[in-house]
Every structure is written in C-alpha cells, then in structure tokens.
Amino acid sequence: MPGPDRASPTGITPKSREKTQKSREKTPKSGEKKQKSREKILLLLKDHPQYSAKKLADAIGITEKGVEKQLSKLKAEGLLKRIGPDKGGECIVL
Secondary structure (H helix, E strand, C coil): CCCCCCCCCCCCCHHHHHHHHHHHHCCCCCCCCCCCHHHHHHHHHHHCCCCCHHHHHHHHCCCHHHHHHHHHHHHHCCCEEEECCCCCCEEEEC
C-alpha cells in the first residue's frame, strides 16, 4: 500500500489531486459570463477618456501591448475615436 506522499498505481498523488481540485474551482460557473478585455476597456474609457494605455493595462490586468492592440482594433471597428495629441488627448467611445 502506498504511503501518504507516494503515487498510487494510477500515478495520482494526494497533492496532485488537491492541485487539480483547486484549479477547477477558479473557472467561472456556467451562469457567469467572463467579461472580455475590450469590453472592460470601453467601460473604463466611458468614465475616464484621458486614461493612457498603461493605466488601462493596470486597471484590467493585461499588458500595455495588449491594450494597444485592443485599442487599434476598436478604432478600426469605429467604436473608438482619438481626439487630441498623443500625450494629453483622450479617447471617445462612440
């Protein structure tokens, strides 16, 4: 019979079983909808049109490069318009 930290004949240890259970707990439940980054960006820019890509990245938890990519897609789709200079300007949600 295997000890407390030894693998069973299936190769699953109690610790690996515990890790698997924890990782499953983090997934959203079927009734919950995960909000996309682009939706978060649009919501933030409605209230704070002067936010920089860095501030947006910090607020939603993705990289600055990821925010810039989303911003360019939103502009191309006509959902966002930049007004003013690169520094000090603002984004208007259309």
